[in-house]
Amino acid sequence: MDAEAPVLSLRNLCVDYIGARDDVQAVRDVSFDIHRGEIFGLAGESGCGKSTIAYAITRVLRPPALITGGDILFRGIELTRARTAEIDAIRWRRIAMVFQNAMTALNPVTTILAQFTDVIRTHRKCSRLEADARAIELMQLVDIPPDRLRAYPHQFSGGMKQRIVIAMCLALEPELIIMDEPTTALDVVVQRDIMNRILGLQRRFGFAILLITHDLELMAEFCDRIAVMREGRIVESGPAQRIHRAPAHEYTCMLWSSAPRLSARNDAAEVLP
Amino acid sequence: MNDNAPVLSLRGVSKVFGDPRNGVRALVDVSFDLLPGRALALVGGSGSGKTTCARILTGLEKPSAGGVQFKGRDIATLTAAAERRSFARAVQMVFQDPYAALNPVHSIHHHLVRPLKLHGGLTSGQSAEAAVAALLTEVGLDPAKIQHRYPHELSGGQRQRVNIARALAAKPDVILADEPTSMLDVSLRIGVLTVLRKLKTEKRLALLYITHDLATAEHVADEIAVMHNGRIVEQGPARQIILAPAHAYTRTLLAAAPNADRAMRSASDQRLRAARHAENSAFADGSGG
Numbered sequence: 389m390d391a392e393a394p395v396l397s398l399r400n401l402c403v404d405y406i407g408a409r410d411d412v413q414a415v416r417d418v419s420f421d422i423h424r425g426e427i428f429g430l431a432g433e434s435g436c437g438k439s440t441i442a443y444a445i446t447r448v449l450r451p452p453a454l455i456t457g458g459d460i461l462f463r464g465i466e467l468t469r470a471r472t473a474e475i476d477a478i479r480w481r482r483i484a485m486v487f488q489n490a491m492t493a494l495n496p497v498t499t500i501l502a503q504f505t506d507v508i509r510t511h512r513k514c515s516r517l518e519a520d521a522r523a524i525e526l527m528q529l530v531d532i533p534p535d536r537l538r539a540y541p542h543q544f545s546g547g548m549k550q551r552i553v554i555a556m557c558l559a560l561e562p563e564l565i566i567m568d569e570p571t572t573a574l575d576v577v578v579q580r581d582i583m584n585r586i587l588g589l590q591r592r593f594g595f596a597i598l599l600i601t602h603d604l605e606l607m608a609e610f611c612d613r614i615a616v617m618r619e620g621r622i623v624e625s626g627p628a629q630r631i632h633r634a635p636a637h638e639y640t641c642m643l644w645s646s647a648p649r650l651s652a653r654n655d656a657a658e659v660l661p
Numbered sequence: 662m663n664d665n666a667p668v669l670s671l672r673g674v675s676k677v678f679g680d681p682r683n684g685v686r687a688l689v690d691v692s693f694d695l696l697p698g699r700a701l702a703l704v705g706g707s708g709s710g711k712t713t714c715a716r717i718l719t720g721l722e723k724p725s726a727g728g729v730q731f732k733g734r735d736i737a738t739l740t741a742a743a744e745r746r747s748f749a750r751a752v753q754m755v756f757q758d759p760y761a762a763l764n765p766v767h768s769i770h771h772h773l774v775r776p777l778k779l780h781g782g783l784t785s786g787q788s789a790e791a792a793v794a795a796l797l798t799e800v801g802l803d804p805a806k807i808q809h810r811y812p813h814e815l816s817g818g819q820r821q822r823v824n825i826a827r828a829l830a831a832k833p834d835v836i837l838a839d840e841p842t843s844m845l846d847v848s849l850r851i852g853v854l855t856v857l858r859k860l861k862t863e864k865r866l867a868l869l870y871i872t873h874d875l876a877t878a879e880h881v882a883d884e885i886a887v888m889h890n891g892r893i894v895e896q897g898p899a900r901q902i903i904l905a906p907a908h909a910y911t912r913t914l915l916a917a918a919p920n921a922d923r924a925m926r927s928a929s930d931q932r933l934r935a936a937r938h939a940e941n942s943a944f945a946d947g948s949g950g
Contacts, residue, residue, distance in 0.1 A: 433848060434817075546707065574707070576873055576874065577706050578707070580917040580919075604847075605921045608924070609919050609920055609921055609924065610925050610926065612926045628921075628924065632921040643847055646850060646851045647851070648851060648854070648879065648880035650876045650879060651879060651900060651903055651904065652903050653922060
């Protein structure tokens with residue numbers, strides 16, 4: 389049954405960047421829902437507004453960015469007008485975010501353990517020992533030996549750093565994880581490992597995911613539904629496989645045609661009825 | 662001289678960074694040839710040694726063993742200033758980051774005039790203006806619109822085309838392109854790749870295209886060499902590598918590439934998940950809370 393209310397609803401969201409002469413309308417009239425356990429993809433090129441939406445949801449937008457209209461409803465809470473204390477109670481604990489660059493998302497001067505306990509103890513009353521135990525559990529979840537908790541970020545590869553960031557997002561059992569280009573800086577083999585892990589963890593814990601990327605091929609493989617953005621607007625949205633097999637908007641078609649496909653794929657596709 | 666002789670080759674090159682015995686073995690006995698009018702794609706994961714190959718080919722890095730042959734001569738023997746300069750002219754690079762590769766305080770015109778004058782790329786009687794315009798046209802940019810602009814006024818794709826034009830200004834024999842489109846928007850990628858492929862054929866350039874993406878490698882290159890842990894594990898015609906990969910690592914790369922046809926989230930899967938959530942939501946054994 390799908391009578392359940394969505395985890396997240398955007399209704400006619402508008403975000404402007406205020407300029408000296410003109411304002412830039414970065415997000416125009418964007419609406420979508422994300423349900424529990426769903427992976428929702430937001431596709432588009434740089435400057436289309438997809439990251440601005442992520443920042444609006446987590447309320448990390450700073451001037452000159454201004455939310456000029458619309459609502460962001462998260463489990464009955466209207467985030468655009470929520471007080472700072474309400475937002476603090478939601479961030480990390482209920483909505484976590486994996487930022488674009490795995491290489492720079494971790495603090496280079498403190499150990500991984502210190503960063504885990506910082507996240508856990510800021511948002512939850514617990515002893516240092518309890519936080520340590522939780523950090524060990526989370527490292528095991530992403531298959532990194534817990535004895536490496538004493539290491540510093542530069543001692544890990546890019547893929548391991550991204551796994552650590554994902555583990556930190558899971559620390560407080562959020563209902564929604566926003567992932568902004570989580571695998572863009574990684575090579576294809578590491579990318580697949582990370583995506584498969586995300587899928588496995590998502591199946592186990594049931595959180596919803598907002599996946600932001602420019603890679604339609606990746607998105608069509610891993611998402612339930614996709615919205616394609618251009619110049620601040622959603623030009624088309626629908627089930628991932630429909631966007632893949634029967635894109636309706638010319639911009640979506642252009643995006644598909646601008647990434648070369650392996651001939652093995654195209655040959656296989658021709659054989660299909 | 663044979664028209665199809667290799668312009669630039671790696672011959673049994675090994676490279677160790679750090680201590681000669683315990684250091685990082687970045688390359689192990691790597692050999693390949695770059696031929697005029699042909700493109701070779703070097704494909705592999707991060708840390709496989711692709712970029713080290715390019716740095717050794719340009720002489721930026723010295724091999725620990727083996728050598729680089731430029732038109733039949735080991736580049737270590739190019740000691741005269743004129744020889745060094747002619748090698749530097751002949752082998753040009755296009756880098757990964759179009760946003761960092763152009764000087765922000767100079768116009769596009771300046772970026773192109775300098776190599777033209779430095780490497781004598783002007784044909785007799787041709788004005789610098791005409792040469793700059795010809796270069797920009799070659800890479801699909803409108804000279805009137807572009808040449809007096811500054812890098813920050815151009816998109817990433819336009820900047821990467823300027824970088825290719827800058828490489829062409831030296832009248833090179835070889836272009837080494839290291840992940841030239843990985844930082845570009847998707848819609849701009851195919852244009853840049855197609856320009857590289859066209860120039861390779863028209864100007865009989867030897868092209869080395871470095872990437873971890875087999876799909877673009879197939880689009881650009883005639884031949885593909887797959888690298889893993891500093892070695893070339895498989896090399897052959899591009900289509901053959903894609904359709905009949907022989908090495909396990911090549912198959913891993915192919916299987917890892919995103920594939921929209923393989924929908925991981927089919928409708929039945931969604932129903933299954935909905936049922937599962939009902940009985941088992943979030944972490945069962947919470948700590949603290």
